[in-house]
Structure formats: C-alpha cells, structure tokens
Amino acid sequence: MAKNKIAMGINLRKNKNQQNAGFGKYYPEVDVKSTLSLKGFAQHLVDHGSTYGLETVEGVLKKITQGNAPGLLLLPLRSVRGQIK
16 A cells, blocks of 8 residues: 555546537546656656666657657556556
C-alpha cells in the first residue's frame, strides 16, 4: 500500500460535442497546475522506472519535438515490474 499520497486535482468536464455518443456526459480531467520543461518531463519519465537514462530519454524527446525523427516509434513503456503495457 502506498505510504505517500500525491495530491492530484480532478475536474469534471461536460462533453459538449453533439455528434458524439458521450454528449452531455461528464468526464474526469486532471487539473494541471504547472507546465514541465522538456528536461523536467524527461526526468519525470525516468523517475517512473524507465530502463533508460535521463540523457537518452531527453534525446529521444528532442528528436520527436524537433521533427528530426519522422520514422521514430516510441519505445514501449514498461511498468516497474517490467510488464509491457
């Protein structure tokens, strides 16, 4: 069982798209309080059990965001237990 709790705000958003089957229903949406830099996002991914180091993750993100890797597929994300999800 988790010993630390992470405060995460949730907002309910109403679907206003009349052509969608979920029209009028409410859906949870994470309340974003800050924006991560590219390096901050890379560190966040590494902190969640990535088998790759910070420099590798940051390099892949830079290639993707700069459009220099048109054929690059994202590496499969692995859980802490090593199962591909």
